[in-house]
Amino acid sequence: MNPLIQRLTESDALRTDKNTPLPILVEQRPVDYYVCPHCKQEIFEKHTFVEEGVERHAECKGAIKWPPTDWSKIDPQWRKLLGGPA
Numbered sequence: 087m088n089p090l091i092q093r094l095t096e097s098d099a100l101r102t103d104k105n106t107p108l109p110i111l112v113e114q115r116p117v118d119y120y121v122c123p124h125c126k127q128e129i130f131e132k133h134t135f136v137e138e139g140v141e142r143h144a145e146c147k148g149a150i151k152w153p154p155t156d157w158s159k160i161d162p163q164w165r166k167l168l169g170g171p172a
């Protein structure tokens with residue numbers, strides 16, 4: 087087959103494929119999560135409270151402090167808003 091005709095045919099096939107519903111792919115990525123240094127359980131969002139200026143894990147009441155923010159992972163447009171470096 088003429089290479090040009092072959093390319094045209096292929097792109098036509100690709101266009102047709104875009105109209106065919108296909109199952110969405112499920113992929114995994116590693117995600118950081120926080121573990122309480124006292125009870126070793128995962129610290130879920132909003133499962134902490136502050137008492138007399140000390141933040142504590144809601145489940146075990148252990149006093150905790152968050153690791154320093156890695157600003158390099160934060161989009162520059164959010165840094166200033168969040169009180170980080172420019």
Ligand SMILES: [Zn+2]
Nearest residue numbers: 122125143146
């Ligand atoms: Zn805990």
